[in-house]
Amino acid sequence: MICTTSIKQNYEFRRVYNNGKSVATGLIAVYCRKNRRGMSRLGITVGTKVGKAVVRNKVRRRLREIYRHCESSIRRGQDIVIVARVKSRYAAYSELERDFCRMMDKLGLWEISGAGKP
RNA sequence: CGAGUAAGCCAGACAGUCGCGUGUACAGGGCGAAAGCCCGUCCACGAGGAAAGUCCGGGCUCCACAGGGCAAGGAUAACGGGUAACGCCCGCCGAAGGCGACUUCAGGAAAAGUGCAACAGAGAUAUACCGCCUCUUGGCAAUUGCCAAGGGGUAAGGGUGGAAAAGUGGGGUAAGAGCCCACUGGCCGGCUGGGAACAGUCCGGUCCUGUAAACUCUAUUCGGAGCAACACCGUGGGAGGACAUGAAGGUUGGCCCGACCGUCCUCAGGAGGUGGCUUGAGCCCGGCGGCAACGCCGGGCCUAGACAGAUGACUGUCCAAUACAGAACCCGGCUUAUAGGUUUGCUCGUCCG
RNA sequence: CCGGGUGUGGCGCAGUUGGUAGCGUGCUUGACUGGGGGUCAAGAGGCCGCAGGUUCAAGUCCUGUCACUCGGA
Numbered sequence: 001m002i003c004t005t006s007i008k009q010n011y012e013f014r015r016v017y018n019n020g021k022s023v024a025t026g027l028i029a030v031y032c033r034k035n036r037r038g039m040s041r042l043g044i045t046v047g048t049k050v051g052k053a054v055v056r057n058k059v060r061r062r063l064r065e066i067y068r069h070c071e072s073s074i075r076r077g078q079d080i081v082i083v084a085r086v087k088s089r090y091a092a093y094s095e096l097e098r099d100f101c102r103m104m105d106k107l108g109l110w111e112i113s114g115a116g117k118p
Numbered sequence: 119c120g121a122g123u124a125a126g127c128c129a130g131a132c133a134g135u136c137g138c139g140u141g142u143a144c145a146g147g148g149c150g151a152a153a154g155c156c157c158g159u160c161c162a163c164g165a166g167g168a169a170a171g172u173c174c175g176g177g178c179u180c181c182a183c184a185g186g187g188c189a190a191g192g193a194u195a196a197c198g199g200g201u202a203a204c205g206c207c208c209g210c211c212g213a214a215g216g217c218g219a220c221u222u223c224a225g226g227a228a229a230a231g232u233g234c235a236a237c238a239g240a241g242a243u244a245u246a247c248c249g250c251c252u253c254u255u256g257g258c259a260a261u262u263g264c265c266a267a268g269g270g271g272u273a274a275g276g277g278u279g280g281a282a283a284a285g286u287g288g289g290g291u292a293a294g295a296g297c298c299c300a301c302u303g304g305c306c307g308g309c310u311g312g313g314a315a316c317a318g319u320c321c322g323g324u325c326c327u328g329u330a331a332a333c334u335c336u337a338u339u340c341g342g343a344g345c346a347a348c349a350c351c352g353u354g355g356g357a358g359g360a361c362a363u364g365a366a367g368g369u370u371g372g373c374c375c376g377a378c379c380g381u382c383c384u385c386a387g388g389a390g391g392u393g394g395c396u397u398g399a400g401c402c403c404g405g406c407g408g409c410a411a412c413g414c415c416g417g418g419c420c421u422a423g424a425c426a427g428a429u430g431a432c433u434g435u436c437c438a439a440u441a442c443a444g445a446a447c448c449c450g451g452c453u454u455a456u457a458g459g460u461u462u463g464c465u466c467g468u469c470c471g
Numbered sequence: 472c473c474g475g476g477u478g479u480g481g482c483g484c485a486g487u488u489g490g491u492a493g494c495g496u497g498c499u500u501g502a503c504u505g506g507g508g509g510u511c512a513a514g515a516g517g518c519c520g521c522a523g524g525u526u527c528a529a530g531u532c533c534u535g536u537c538a539c540u541c542g543g544a
Contacts, residue, residue: 008426013426068138224534236528280526344544
């Protein structure tokens with residue numbers, strides 16, 4: 001994650017939820033909002049309802065890995081929050097990746113449209 | 119070989135690419151006066167047997183008392199040992215279960231006292247409903263019998279119940295009764311054995327229903343809170359004191375008017391940061407003591423430490439079984455979850471020698 | 472990390488010192504009405520979250536466990 005730091009404070013999460021654009025599938029939801037920094041920031045939310053600690057860690061690691069693969073082709077200067085839904089505990093890595101790329105399409109966050117698909 | 123029982127071990131492995139956390143090194147790069155910080159490269163290490171539940175016991179930190187005792191409340195409960203300590207562990211005793219190996223047990227006191235025992239049943243911790251025996255009165259019959267009423271004795275028999283006054287047999291009696299005797303069980307005291315619980319073909323006694331996971335009694339033990347503890351640094355703002363007093367200066371503004379603002383020290387500290395933070399009742403190997411839990415001695419090793427929180431993705435081989443599950447101050451236990459593999463001891467059954 | 476509470480018919484809840492598990496609403500059947508609504512009568516529906524234990528007997532007492540929920544630092 002070269003150009004990305006993480007979102008840490010709770011008010012920053014709330015700002016993205018309230019003012020950002022959002023897209024969702026059955027597995028995950030994505031919120032995004034422009035910031036004025038030169039770099040992007042990423043936040044991942046996996047609630048308790050998804051599962052126990054092992055399940056939550058696995059989903060979070062997969063989501064972070066997906067973002068790391070696609071990072072170079074995503075437009076910079078965005079605050080992105082990924083929220084894992086309950087069904088994501090049963091999903092395979094490839095399904096999560098397909099949904100994430102589809103939502104990047106909808107939000108128009110690709111640097112060059114159509115690029116970045118693995 | 120089959121069935122069972124007890125104890126223990128492993129917790130997918132290897133190779134490659136990309137990526138993450140911590141630490142060390144660097145004559146690398148950037149910033150800086152320096153201390154140092156950021157980036158990069160190399161190397162090392164990087165979740166568990168339960169990390170879980172938070173059920174017990176400690177260490178550590180703060181608060182209270184700083185001496186002792188009593189009361190209230192909680193916890194534990196055969197005995198001996200182990201341990202820093204424990205409600206844990208080991209050994210042993212007793213009881214229950216099992217053909218057996220073995221397993222399970224909140225396993226003190228009911229003879230200090232109180233309470234409770236529904237329904238059923240005559241009666242539930244003490245009883246006279248029926249019955250049995252006897253006496254009085256009356257009637258019938260006329261030797262001793264029968265009927266009715268009343269008084270007394272009795273705990274042998276009686277549909278119940280978890281439990282009916284310790285059980286069986288005999289004597290005894292008007293009828294009966296531990297009323298007496300023999301045997302057996304329970305409990306208490308003594309004697310013998312044992313370190314103790316306890317055991318006994320022993321002796322004496324007898325107040326012999328159950329329930330203390332009902333109150334209670336006895337013995338032992340417990341101050342409270344928890345790493346979001348606690349310590350340090352602390353911008354803005356606040357409180358107190360000293361100095362200064364309507365001058366100068368600063369901010370806003372193109373300029374004027376106008377508006378706002380003193381300096382230093384001390385105190386408590388919400389946001390934030392740093393420490394606490396991993397060398398410890400530590401792990402491994404060998405020897406000795408002990409039935410064992412465990413202890414002692416010698417040698418070797420350093421093995422996660424985050425703070426939105428580090429282990430993932432892809433490919434190949436073995437294999438197709440990958441279960442339960444993620445450290446958050448740290449230890450010793452307990453309980454619960456768990457695919458599959460494997461080791462050792464023992465018991466029972468069948469066959470062969 | 473510390474500490475509470477709840478779990479009982481389909482739903483919402485009672486159940487005191489252990490002794491045959493109940494109320495409201497909902498459901499089924501019947502009667503009253505020409506029909507519905509309403510009223511009345513009868514009835515079904517419960518392993519009392521789960522598993523052990525104490526007791527003659529457990530929704531109740533004890534232990535373990537699961538789920539939901541609340542509060543504090």
